[in-house]
Amino acid sequence: MGIELMGLITILVGCVILAAPATWAFTIMVVSTVFGAAAAIGLPALGGPTVLVPSLFLVFFAIRVLMAAGEGPLLVSMQPGRAGFWLLLLTAFGLLSALYFPRLFEGMTDTMTVERVSSTRSTIALTPLRFSSNNITQTVYALGGLVCFAAVFAYFRHAGKPEHLIKAILLLAAVDLGFAVIDVVTYFTGTEYLLSFVRTANYALLTASEKGGLKRISGTFPEASAFSEYTLVLFAVMASLWLDRVRTRDTGILSLALLVALLLSTSATALIGVGVVVPYLWTRAVLGTMRGSTGEGRPVFIAACVAIIPLAILTTFVVFPGLVDQLGDFLDEMLLSKAESQSGKERFMWNAMAYEAFLNTNGLGAGLGSARASSYILVLLSNLGIAGTALFGLFVFSILIGRSQPTSRDEDVTGATIRAAKTGLIGLLTAACISGTVYDLGLMFYILAGSVAALAGERVSVERPFPVTGSFNGFPGIRDGRQ
Template sequence: MQISFIGLLVCAGILLVGAFCRSPFIIGLIVSLAFGATAFVTLTAVGGSSPLIYTFFAALLISAVAARRPFPRELGNVFGQIRVLWVLCSLMAYAVVGSWLFPRLFAGQTSVFVQSAMRRGVVEASLAPVSGNITQTGYFVLGGLTAIALSILLLHEDRMDGVRRGFLVWCGVHAGLGLIDLLGKIAGAGDVLGPIRTASYAMLTEVQEGGFWRITGVNSEASTFGGLSLVCLSFCYVYWRRTKSRLAQGLAALLLVLLVLSTSSTAYVGLALLGIPVVFSIMRSFLSGRVDRDEILIVALLGVAAVTVLTIIFFDQGFFSPFVHLMDSTIVNKAASASGQERAYWNIKSLQAFVDTSGLGVGLGSSRASSWVIAVVSQLGLVGGVMMATLLLVVARGMGNLKRYADPETNVLVSSIQAAALASIIAQSLGGGSADPGMFFFIAFAVIAASRARARSQKRAATHASTPLRPAFQTGRRNDYAGAGGWR
């Protein structure tokens, strides 16, 4: 085991920020997601796996909750009020058993793509137990336990302000690191954030695409940065539209610029998909005659941008040639490229593995796909896929019809986190290789599930308060109990 002192220094800095914001564990966990290639230790005994710093904060959060004196009572209470946690625990148990059993049960009966340490790449091989069964299952179980611990905190105490601050700080740190990375490359300083990337991953950081530097921030590649930027942009945009926060507005604008400059095809396709509901929302506002100032601002900026582009093309037709080449290489011809064809083949083999295992799956971590949806089907099988869909349904519903029983701040925060979680699923569905939805999904799931449980409690309290008392028992001469007036 090799300890990374730089990773520990980053952890200490995040803890200080969390302590300053009066919620070190929750804020620390959320902010640590911005450091997608910073590890605090390397486990040489498990194939050189290097846990990222978010695992450190997740362990701290779980330990702090488990050390509370009323923990057994709180644990029983949270499972009683949030029934979907039973599905989560069943999925974790299925993932653990499947990761050990299925690669051995179906060994040699199908072929999968796995990470090769010898050739430093993804290779096709017969199904067999691999180190990914241990590491990816460990990450998945850690995410599930974190969701349970966070649900306990949010169900019994009002910690939504800490969650709100954590998400805003996370978006700010992610955008700031991306901006530093871009400016450093433009200035010729190279990969200035290289020392912070302590994970034992293959780092594709100093790469150009179509003449543009690929932005990676503190991540291993541009696609990861683009996916996280899409998540942060979704959160900031919804939060800005609901609260008119200037901080969220500024972060959304900066994140949009970084996302466009990231040269990530995942980010571009995801942005186009997420832009569809935004366009429909603005069109509905115009048709109903209820257009607000922010929507007018968005339409005006788009109009100015279109006029500017047309003017530049009129005077210099070759000005946007690099941008056209960038779009052509990252989106139009992406599927026809060698990388695109290779990833499509990964998906085909993953689906074939699902069929070869009679729908049980090859086990979590046994293979690699190029889409989260296909990875779930191939690794977790039909049973695991149904349970994962149940968790996803909770996130997709958000507060639903319970909104009127929650305070406005909770409704706004849940809506923003819901949008970010769905953006994360879209990004992973376009290029995710594992069935693990990631720590952010589990955090979003816990916030939404706990908020729904608190709103249901408020609904029951309001229903009992408004329910009239039963008619008094008639004795023949008088009422023994006379409503709210008490005993006579």
């Protein structure tokens, strides 16, 4: 086992937050998710996979929440009838499938899996189904997602406020944009090595590519597509908060900056995701205006989408006619010719083999971590079959239908936070359905889902179901009621 520099920093910060206010732990947990290519610990014994910074810090965050709130709120998050219950069943089913399905269906179908060529290099290859280290790593990620969901739920039920999520996402968006700028600057100045400390994961790093004459922004992620999928979520959250007039100046500026970053990332996933999120927000704005809502209406936003934006585009094309051909070639390269590219053909084969694995296992799936695809729907079907896909659908549906109850004067902020988190989830799931390759959706998915589950609906008692020994009472700030 090898510990990277970012791993040492994470452990140090994690030890500090155990004695710091729980709010600090939550904020750092949210911000840590931006380090999508930063390895904390290497595991050569398992074939060379790495533990990322967010996953390592999750351990400290969960411990800090347990110290502050006890085990009661964590268990409440997974009670029958709650969204967390479906996630618990999904994770348990995934664990069992990873242990037994690859052995049960061994050799009966072929799947696309990651093959470790060496401790520093891996490749995706078509191999007969068998149990592998991928089943272990994806199971660990699934368990981490469940822990993250429960810990975030417990945090908000114990002492968290909607403003805490808003402030954390604002900081996260600024950090993400900051690294995006650094990525572009270091690329054109030949100083990319300055970002090497956040690009240590055992992934194929495609951080120096161009498309259409533009540098494909990757930031702290292994490639531009991963950056765009992550930034799309932040854009969706920021734009939703701006639509609800929450910290309008900050959310407005960051929304615009994130949108520019998405467009400059030259990612097809980003363009399609924006094409889903913006119409969704526009529809929300129209419905808000029809209801006479002062928060969600934003008549200027509606007018800009309907009239000003098309007029500005038309005027630009008239003044600069050469841009039409350039833009056409650019979009053709990104979207229309994507399926004919080598990457597009490979992704199509991944999906074909994933669907074949689903059929060859009689709809049960090959087991969590056994197959890769280029669409999250096919990832679920090929790995977890019909049952796992249904459980995931029930979990997402339970989160998206959650609504806040008008129980206090803070309802406007609470409702806006819930809507923003849901919009972020819609953006994340859109990107995943387009290009998701593995079961793990990242900890940001579970942070947003846990926040919605905790903030939506009636507040219930979170008393401990059984007494605690008090072994944590030696730490400062860990008794109930203290941060």
